[in-house]
Amino acid sequence: GAGVSQSPRYKVAKRGQDVALRCDPISGHVSLFWYQQALGQGPEFLTYFQNEAQLDKSGLPSDRFFAERPEGSVSTLKIQRTQQEDSAVYLCASSLYTGELFFGEGSRLTVL
């Protein structure tokens, strides 16, 4: 489809495992954002890219979280040594510049 695509939709990880979440933005969208949403809360900003440049990573909760967008299109959010508090929905969004954000359906991570 033409929307933002995220995979996997659901991921169950054992505590201590590494996970990688993928985001395919809308073609031609320059800006790409990652958000973390816990149950009953609004999306919390993690990081954003303009093309391949990571312009702001102030929301990443710890150095276990790492995001990349090497060719200015697909992005990967990696979480190392997962902890239970990492359980959340990870939302990816893209925009033409920084106008309206178009979100994917999210990747729901459960850490046991």
Added chain:
Amino acid sequence: RKEVEQDPGPFNVPEGATVAFNCTYSNSASQSFFWYRQDCRKEPKLLMSVYSSGNEDGRFTAQLNRASQYISLLIRDSKLSDSATYLCVIKEGGKLIFGQGTELSVKP
């Protein structure tokens, strides 16, 4: 203090009611303002932008008061399909900051 604060609700209203949501933000340098809507277990979607002069889109009216750092959303003649969480959003630099969201439940 969170950058964007909203009453989490839930607001339970009958069909046809008028309901108002409020939001305050802490950074006076915030540049742009929006309301997003999020259905249960779905992704957020833009409902409307908020302009200083106030703006209306059908049954929805948004207001911004920069001096008080306050944003509002008014929904008139509410429908069952309006049931959702309404997220107040501000733009700072290049990023959007979301509030906690206000849950609305419209009952028959």
